[in-house]
Amino acid sequence: MDNELQGRIALITGAGRGIGAACAKVMAKRGADVIINYCHSEQGAEDVAKHVRSLGRRALVVQADVSKPEQVQAMVSQALAEFVRIDILVNNAGRHNHIPIDEMSIEQWYDIIDTNLTSQMLCIKAVIPGMKQQEWGRIVNLAAMAALKGSGSGDVSYSASKAGVLGLTRALFRPLAAHGITINALAPSPIDTDMVSGIAPERLQGYISNTPVGRIGRVDEVAELVSFLSSDRASYITGQVISINGGSAV
Amino acid sequence: MGELEGKIALITGSSRGIGASCARVMAREGADVVVNYRQNKDAAEEVAADVRSYGRRVRIVQADVSERAQIQAMVQQVLDAWGRIDVLVNNAGHHSTQPYMFETMGWDLWDQAIETNLTSQLACIKAVVPGMKQQRWGRIVNMSSVTSQRGSGSGDVCYVASKSGVNGLARGLFSLLAPFGITINTVSPGTTDTDLTRAVLTPERIPQYVARIPIGRMGTPDEVAEVVSFLCSDRAAYITGQLIAVNGGEYV
Numbered sequence: 241m242d243n244e245l246q247g248r249i250a251l252i253t254g255a256g257r258g259i260g261a262a263c264a265k266v267m268a269k270r271g272a273d274v275i276i277n278y279c280h281s282e283q284g285a286e287d288v289a290k291h292v293r294s295l296g297r298r299a300l301v302v303q304a305d306v307s308k309p310e311q312v313q314a315m316v317s318q319a320l321a322e323f324v325r326i327d328i329l330v331n332n333a334g335r336h337n338h339i340p341i342d343e344m345s346i347e348q349w350y351d352i353i354d355t356n357l358t359s360q361m362l363c364i365k366a367v368i369p370g371m372k373q374q375e376w377g378r379i380v381n382l383a384a385m386a387a388l389k390g391s392g393s394g395d396v397s398y399s400a401s402k403a404g405v406l407g408l409t410r411a412l413f414r415p416l417a418a419h420g421i422t423i424n425a426l427a428p429s430p431i432d433t434d435m436v437s438g439i440a441p442e443r444l445q446g447y448i449s450n451t452p453v454g455r456i457g458r459v460d461e462v463a464e465l466v467s468f469l470s471s472d473r474a475s476y477i478t479g480q481v482i483s484i485n486g487g488s489a490v
Numbered sequence: 491m492g493e494l495e496g497k498i499a500l501i502t503g504s505s506r507g508i509g510a511s512c513a514r515v516m517a518r519e520g521a522d523v524v525v526n527y528r529q530n531k532d533a534a535e536e537v538a539a540d541v542r543s544y545g546r547r548v549r550i551v552q553a554d555v556s557e558r559a560q561i562q563a564m565v566q567q568v569l570d571a572w573g574r575i576d577v578l579v580n581n582a583g584h585h586s587t588q589p590y591m592f593e594t595m596g597w598d599l600w601d602q603a604i605e606t607n608l609t610s611q612l613a614c615i616k617a618v619v620p621g622m623k624q625q626r627w628g629r630i631v632n633m634s635s636v637t638s639q640r641g642s643g644s645g646d647v648c649y650v651a652s653k654s655g656v657n658g659l660a661r662g663l664f665s666l667l668a669p670f671g672i673t674i675n676t677v678s679p680g681t682t683d684t685d686l687t688r689a690v691l692t693p694e695r696i697p698q699y700v701a702r703i704p705i706g707r708m709g710t711p712d713e714v715a716e717v718v719s720f721l722c723s724d725r726a727a728y729i730t731g732q733l734i735a736v737n738g739g740e741y742v
Contacts, residue, residue, distance in 0.1 A: 241492065241493055241519060242491060242492070410742055413704060413739050413742065414704045414739060417704035417705045417706065417738070417739050418704070418705075418706060452664060452665045452668030452669065452730065452731075453668045453669075453727070453728060453730065454668070454669060457728045458728070461725070461726075461727060461728040462728075464725035464726070465725075465726070465729070468717075468720045468725070473713075473716035473717075473720070474713075474716065474717070475713055476680070476705065476709040476710070476713035476714075476736050476737065476738050477713075477717065477734075477735070477736050477737075478704065478705065478738065478739045479704070479739045479742040480734070480735055480742060481742075482729075482732065482734060483729075483732055484728050484729050484732075485728070486668070486728050486730065487664045487665060487668050487730045487731045
């Protein structure tokens, strides 16, 4: 549907590139104003904002490291000052480190847990009061196929953090349901982004040959699913983990 | 532009309930629709009128999907008239409205559930896939039920097993169909406010069922139809072999 997000205001973390950037563009195309959070990709975020504005939607670019509570608070306050409300949260910011357990330091573990899991909790905590007040909200948490299946590279902190995202989703769908807020998680297979370029070519080719659709997924395909779940159309879907993987991990 | 612009969708059992909602929502999104019904001709005509009100073409085709010959005839009719079928929504289904004890039930109850709910879906898939393969584009959505995931408190093995079988159709076929641009997925509705649900649950039991749904109400058939429409669009080309639950949190 062309305008399934008409009038909605969406905060997307890590929207300077990859899936987050695609979400901002697709959600703007479908009618939403967007808050584009980035940590390091400032130019990317500005480019996304420019694109969003060219579609006639409003865009706010906000730098924040979403693993830090005070930065999350500041980001949300800034967004509310500009837009008055936040209807949709897309918890997209996240990182790999590709480090197997025997090489991993405890700092490297905490870093990924904080960036991928704690950040999602912090953002949810910050936006829920407003969503509850208006009795409407959508939260879409980007998990990963690795959350369900583990990581081919033995990347323990990534898989564990993303599995934690599923637990976060399941912990919250019941208490939020009474307030018109749905919360769901997505589990994409490797998608055509910078993160995927960190995967060894043989492994990537391995993924493709195990994918019935015969290709890596595109960022806009994930974004379309995010858009749908963030709309009124998906009002009866909550607590779910939806996999988008071209058939590679049924 | 709608997400199904120009697509031709065959929806079995679309004279009422979830099927009728699929017809309306998909027409809203730009599809031409084949409204299949078994008995309820007047209801089918009403749905067809709604489809036309969106400016879309519609064909009404009577067929009992538990009869394989009738499925063939239905599909042939559509192909003769419109040349192709892009989307199949396997929605027609049956649920006995009389409670039964599985120890004493007649085998006919089992046979009917399997034939009408499961075998018919495969027969429809078989009928439409050749055309979809030829054009290298297709969408198949099979309607299941939350009971296939959470089971039945009342020993309703016929319905639950038939719908669990439905879940196996997408799992069995997604890999074969993917190289042809055909996705196949299952939608598993929760407790949805339809004639079927109200006939099976009865007014006294509905509040007990609603009490265990976090969203606090039954789903509307439109809420199921919206997901079906999305899955049948180009937007969902990378989603296949999946089961998507639309159940207000009734089962995770």
